[in-house]
Amino acid sequence: MEQIWITLPDGSKREYPKGIRPSEIAASLSRKLAKEALVAKVDGRLVDLSRPIQDDALVDLVTFESSEGQAVYRHTAAHVLAQAVKRLFPQAKLTIGPAIEDGFYYDFDVEKPFTPEDLDSIEVEMKKIIQEDLPLERSEVSRKEAIDLFKKAGEPYKVELAEELPEGETISLYRQNGFVDLCAGPHLASTGRIKAIKLLSAAGAYWRGDEHNRMLQRIYGTAFESQKDLDEYLHKLEEAKRRDHRRLGKELDIFSIHEDAGPGLIFWHPKGGLVRELIENFWREEHRKRGYDIVYSPHIAKLDLWKTSGHWGWYRENMYSPMPIDEVEYLLKPMNCPFHILMFRSQTRSYRDLPLRWAELGTVYRYERSGVLHGLLRVRGFTQDDAHIFCRPDQLQQEIMGVIDLARFMMKSFGYKDYDVKLSVRDPNNKGKYAGSEEVWQAAEGALIGALTALAIPYSIDEGEAKFYGPAIDIKVKDALGRGWQGPTIQCDFNLPERFDISYVGEDGSPHRPVMIHRTVLGSMERFVGGLIEHYAGAFPLWLSPVQARVMPITDRHHEYALRVAEELRAAGLRSEVDTRNEKVNYKIRQAQMEKVPYMLVVGDKEVEAGTVAVRHREAGDLGPMKVEEFKQRAEKEIKEKV
Numbered sequence: 001m002e003q004i005w006i007t008l009p010d011g012s013k014r015e016y017p018k019g020i021r022p023s024e025i026a027a028s029l030s031r032k033l034a035k036e037a038l039v040a041k042v043d044g045r046l047v048d049l050s051r052p053i054q055d056d057a058l059v060d061l062v063t064f065e066s067s068e069g070q071a072v073y074r075h076t077a078a079h080v081l082a083q084a085v086k087r088l089f090p091q092a093k094l095t096i097g098p099a100i101e102d103g104f105y106y107d108f109d110v111e112k113p114f115t116p117e118d119l120d121s122i123e124v125e126m127k128k129i130i131q132e133d134l135p136l137e138r139s140e141v142s143r144k145e146a147i148d149l150f151k152k153a154g155e156p157y158k159v160e161l162a163e164e165l166p167e168g169e170t171i172s173l174y175r176q177n178g179f180v181d182l183c184a185g186p187h188l189a190s191t192g193r194i195k196a197i198k199l200l201s202a203a204g205a206y207w208r209g210d211e212h213n214r215m216l217q218r219i220y221g222t223a224f225e226s227q228k229d230l231d232e233y234l235h236k237l238e239e240a241k242r243r244d245h246r247r248l249g250k251e252l253d254i255f256s257i258h259e260d261a262g263p264g265l266i267f268w269h270p271k272g273g274l275v276r277e278l279i280e281n282f283w284r285e286e287h288r289k290r291g292y293d294i295v296y297s298p299h300i301a302k303l304d305l306w307k308t309s310g311h312w313g314w315y316r317e318n319m320y321s322p323m324p325i326d327e328v329e330y331l332l333k334p335m336n337c338p339f340h341i342l343m344f345r346s347q348t349r350s351y352r353d354l355p356l357r358w359a360e361l362g363t364v365y366r367y368e369r370s371g372v373l374h375g376l377l378r379v380r381g382f383t384q385d386d387a388h389i390f391c392r393p394d395q396l397q398q399e400i401m402g403v404i405d406l407a408r409f410m411m412k413s414f415g416y417k418d419y420d421v422k423l424s425v426r427d428p429n430n431k432g433k434y435a436g437s438e439e440v441w442q443a444a445e446g447a448l449i450g451a452l453t454a455l456a457i458p459y460s461i462d463e464g465e466a467k468f469y470g471p472a473i474d475i476k477v478k479d480a481l482g483r484g485w486q487g488p489t490i491q492c493d494f495n496l497p498e499r500f501d502i503s504y505v506g507e508d509g510s511p512h513r514p515v516m517i518h519r520t521v522l523g524s525m526e527r528f529v530g531g532l533i534e535h536y537a538g539a540f541p542l543w544l545s546p547v548q549a550r551v552m553p554i555t556d557r558h559h560e561y562a563l564r565v566a567e568e569l570r571a572a573g574l575r576s577e578v579d580t581r582n583e584k585v586n587y588k589i590r591q592a593q594m595e596k597v598p599y600m601l602v603v604g605d606k607e608v609e610a611g612t613v614a615v616r617h618r619e620a621g622d623l624g625p626m627k628v629e630e631f632k633q634r635a636e637k638e639i640k641e642k643v
């Protein structure tokens, strides 16, 4: 029999008979792989495990470990979903069913939306289909055969999809026991390979996402390799719902958004305002310590300025329309950078003046489509914790290290322990689309890499992710649920100094071009606080809690003492108040727990007599009686340590 050479990912080569299937290769390698392989990547293309290999090839067996494996697994579950729906609702018309992040969906054209009970019975049917362990059989047909088949089956959407495929292209069908779908594949070998599934929700969705088309019914679901992993994921979903900053923001009275004012515009209520003020004060103080100056700039500027900066050319779709003032057009600022450059240019700068580190909590406005707006996370007006550093090329690496250190300090201060660092560089095959010479790009990348290396920070490289004006370090922080949030960014920029022709006088007495670093360490106040609410599930650490201690008198006769305690705490700088309502203490505690007040101080006869408070913590529960002074010290320590 004719032999072919199969190269494995580790570079080793093995000889197999021509026509060998990836599943057989897996079995020849290890029992574990035979069990775990879901699909194969043959010369970079994903194919079914049953697809014979005819020529020498590079073969990689893909498991659930990889996102590609997960996508194939979940897409196969979408086929099972479609089959289950057709069994229970034979009139339903099939459309498409892709895998998505963490799951899959399938869109059906049905007369009535699916009810939660429908989803339950569909899920039961899916489990039956998995039990039946039906192989997914691939066949190839001509376009005409595909069209005829789906016409006969009464599946107009499939006919439409088949008609769009180019003439002469191989069209594949996948069958599982009578159920046929038009699909390029690949899939798992059989339905029994799916271990754990769950349908999550149903929602309306337009055919092809176009509101002029018919409204379909989309069923979302997910699938995992084990019930345990599925349960963990469902728990995480629940937890994410519980932490949703839009819900908590309302419950805790932190912020609101008003249709009357416009979407994507944030109103900070007193409690949210306080949290923000605390973060801003901390931010300012830390910047001062690290040699930054704080500046303020206007909210509007002439259109011409934005032409000089390039924003009008590159960024116009995110900017609001010009407004005429004294017959000159002005724009609302989407960024603070040009303003800081104007300030830099207002004087002659010497090499001795550099670096200049200018920070601004600058409020900017950017157009975002209404469909992508999301609570505090995607908004139309927000305050960036911005800064621009103007430095000499020989200072660049040191400055970047300083920013990274500040960013790490900030993340730690807000309880973010884990993060991923990415270095965004040019697309090596398309260097022409970037501003600046090869030399300056190499210098900037060198400085960024040098800084990361000097600080021993592991990073990955993202090719093609650099801005047109320079490379960047992007940090993604992980929250308490392990979800990634856009965090600090540090960008080198050679373009704006060029465009605005700014310079400093060098040691040699002639003008030199400074490098500009754009950076944020929090992002924006809106997004950052939105993230914090979810990270802490609304229970801010003591230093950020709007109310730090609530004193709760048991009866009227303890009011006076309670007020005195609160007064004493306030004098020590602790945000405290008294719940004087004529309610049972248990009720007061429940309410304070709901409001996530860190400390509840109950006072009754015993406490009045002894000059103590009965301390209760929102998580730790009853901490017993303490002298007021003792509690004060405990709280002060906690605030100082930001825990």
Ligand SMILES: [Zn+2]
Binding pocket: 075, 079, 174, 181, 183, 184, 185, 186, 187
């Ligand atoms: Zn498919």
Ligand SMILES: [Zn+2]
Binding pocket: 335, 336, 337, 388, 518, 519
């Ligand atoms: Zn900037």
